[in-house]
Amino acid sequence: xxxxxxxxxxxxxxxxxxxxxxxxxxxxxxxxxxxxxxxxxxxxxxxxxxxxxxxxxxxxxxxxxxxxxxxxxxxxxxxxxxxxxxxxxxxxxxxxxxxxxxxxxxxxxxxxxxxxxxxxxxxxxxxxxxxxxxxxxxxxxxxxxxxxxxxxxxxxxxxxxxxxxxxxxxxxxxxxxxxxxxxxxxxxxxxxxxxxxxxxxxxxxxxxxxxxxxxxxxxxxxxxxxxxxxxxxxxxxxxxxxxxxxxxxxxxxxxxxxxxxxxxxxxxxxxxxxxxxxxxxxxxxxxxxxxxxxxxxxxxxxxxxxxxxxxxxxxxxxxxxxxxxxxxxxxxxxxxxxxxxxxxxxxxxxxxxxxxxxxxxxxxxxxxxxxxxxxxxxxxxxxxxxxxxxxxxxxxxxxxxxxxxxxxxxxxxxxxxxxxxxxxxxxxxxxxxxxxxxxxxxxxxxxxxxxxxxx
Numbered sequence: 001x002x003x004x005x006x007x008x009x010x011x012x013x014x015x016x017x018x019x020x021x022x023x024x025x026x027x028x029x030x031x032x033x034x035x036x037x038x039x040x041x042x043x044x045x046x047x048x049x050x051x052x053x054x055x056x057x058x059x060x061x062x063x064x065x066x067x068x069x070x071x072x073x074x075x076x077x078x079x080x081x082x083x084x085x086x087x088x089x090x091x092x093x094x095x096x097x098x099x100x101x102x103x104x105x106x107x108x109x110x111x112x113x114x115x116x117x118x119x120x121x122x123x124x125x126x127x128x129x130x131x132x133x134x135x136x137x138x139x140x141x142x143x144x145x146x147x148x149x150x151x152x153x154x155x156x157x158x159x160x161x162x163x164x165x166x167x168x169x170x171x172x173x174x175x176x177x178x179x180x181x182x183x184x185x186x187x188x189x190x191x192x193x194x195x196x197x198x199x200x201x202x203x204x205x206x207x208x209x210x211x212x213x214x215x216x217x218x219x220x221x222x223x224x225x226x227x228x229x230x231x232x233x234x235x236x237x238x239x240x241x242x243x244x245x246x247x248x249x250x251x252x253x254x255x256x257x258x259x260x261x262x263x264x265x266x267x268x269x270x271x272x273x274x275x276x277x278x279x280x281x282x283x284x285x286x287x288x289x290x291x292x293x294x295x296x297x298x299x300x301x302x303x304x305x306x307x308x309x310x311x312x313x314x315x316x317x318x319x320x321x322x323x324x325x326x327x328x329x330x331x332x333x334x335x336x337x338x339x340x341x342x343x344x345x346x347x348x349x350x351x352x353x354x355x356x357x358x359x360x361x362x363x364x365x366x367x368x369x370x371x372x373x374x375x376x377x378x379x380x381x382x383x384x385x386x387x388x389x390x391x392x393x394x395x396x397x398x399x400x401x402x403x404x405x406x407x408x409x410x411x412x413x414x415x416x417x418x419x420x421x422x423x424x425x426x427x428x429x430x431x432x433x434x435x436x437x438x439x440x441x442x443x444x445x446x447x448x449x450x451x452x453x454x455x
Contacts, residue, residue, distance in 0.1 A: 012107055014106045014109065015107055015364055015444060018033055020121070021122035024119045028088075029088055030085040030087055030088060031085060032084075033084045034084050035082065035083045035084070035110075036084065037081040038102070040102065041104045044079070044102055045078035045102075065092050065093075067082055067096035068093070069097070069098070070097050071097055071114070074098075079101045081109075082096045083097075105369070106364065107364045133159075133167075134196035135235040137158060138158045138200060139154060142237050144232045144233070145232060148171070148175035148204050149175070151171065151200070152175065155168055166186065167197065170418070174208045177208045177209045179205070181418040181419075183417070184415055186414075186416045187415055194416075199235070200235070202260060203246045203248055206228045207229045211421045213422070215403060215425065218403045218423070223250035223254065226251045230250070231248040231256070232248070233248060235247075243268055243397075245258060246260075258405055259404045268453075270452075273299040273397065274303035275400065275401070277292065277300070277396060279399070280396070291395050292396050293388075293392065294386060294389055295389050295391075295396060296392065298314065299393075301317070307450075311379045312375065314383070315378065318379065320382060321348070322347075322348030323352075330349060330371070331368045331369075338366065339368060340360055349374075352371060352375060353374050355374065355378065359443070362444065366444060369441075369446065370443035372446060373437070373438075375441075376440070376441035380435040380436060381437075383435045389435070390432050390433050390434065397433075400427060403427070406424075407421055408421070408422070429454070432454065433454055
């Protein structure tokens with residue numbers, strides 16, 4: 001049987017592979033070796049903090065190093081994990097994290113961002129992020145900002161000292177409608193400024209009246225005619241908050257999403273589509289609801305059910321052989337017992353797994369998660385066969401409460417220069433939208449609900 005897909009793996013600290021590189025702000029590099037956790041999953045917890053600390057002391061003695069902790073223990077922290085890295089100079093670096101307990105599935109308990117300050121994973125995207133111009137580093141909160149001045153003050157406090165004056169001056173100019181355009185000496189960071197700092201500049205520029213054109217139509221329709229300066233601002237902190245990188249909250253309570261990555265390559269979420277459906281229903285848009293009927297049926301299941309239950313329910317609805325509550329119970333059993341082989345799996349599970357390349361030697365592998373990933377991919381393939389889904393999804397997105405804004409920048413000598421912003425409203429999502437079963441379902445964990453991408 002032809003192998004149609006590969007079950008992708010998780011990428012938290014417990015999912016890192018030997019040789020993965022980390023870098024810090026000083027340019028130092030370190031290579032990941034392994035991650036140790038104590039006690040064993042079958043024990044789960046030490047009896048008391050003293051027993052935990054005795055094991056810690058012995059571990060440091062055996063490793064000839066001191067652990068740099070990434071969190072602080074509390075009364076319930078009766079387990080721990082230590083990431084061991086090669087410091088590239090003949091020694092090791094030890095990063096520790098206190099845990100409540102150990103278990104067979106550890107893939108979601110330690111994210112890549114929970115490491116000592118200044119360090120980051122040295123993937124291409126991580127290196128770009130390392131300069132720290134994104135909302136996660138400069139805003140750091142999902143709290144609502146009442147004014148642009150509060151945003152500027154927050155960025156000034158969180159930005160690296162050497163660039164804080166430049167970044168805040170740019171934002172001040174945008175907020176007052178007198179934009180400054182030159183990021184002095186920052187040509188090497190132009191892409192990061194455009195792609196990440198742009199997510200902060202855009203709502204501030206709207207409030208300052210710098211972005212006009214179709215943004216004015218959006219203001220009249222979505223903000224009830226209120227001025228942008230009367231709106232509050234908020235940035236979601238999740239790195240994969242689909243489509244919307246920030247929100248303006250109008251006096252009428254409407255949340256207006258700003259997509260800084262509109263068009264091809266953008267990713268939607270069940271929430272984006274479900275919100276668009278609720279908007280159509282509220283406005284009595286029966287034509288749209290009829291056009292998107294099949295899409296809405298699918299999206300409601302994904303939005304209203306858990307990440308684990310959604311694919312099973314959809315599989316049953318789509319009449320995929322053997323995908324039902326019995327298979328769901330089998331998956332739960334394997335996840336809970338930490339099963340890592342295929343002995344005794346049901347014929348249904350075996351048939352689903354047979355359509356995919358599965359490597360049970362990968363770190364954190366769990367048979368239950370592998371079957372769940374196979375279900376998610378099989379369900380996605382079945383949905384994508386029906387062209388009514390893509391038609392309905394695009395129709396829903398293009399009447400959603402979203403403005404697409406593009407930031408244009410260039411390099412001039414040593415400087416990065418802001419050219420302009422372009423707003424698109426109503427949104428103009430194009431292409432063929434597909435259900436993506438591979439972005440959240442792995443053979444080592446479930447990372448989220450079924451997602452959507454533009455093909």
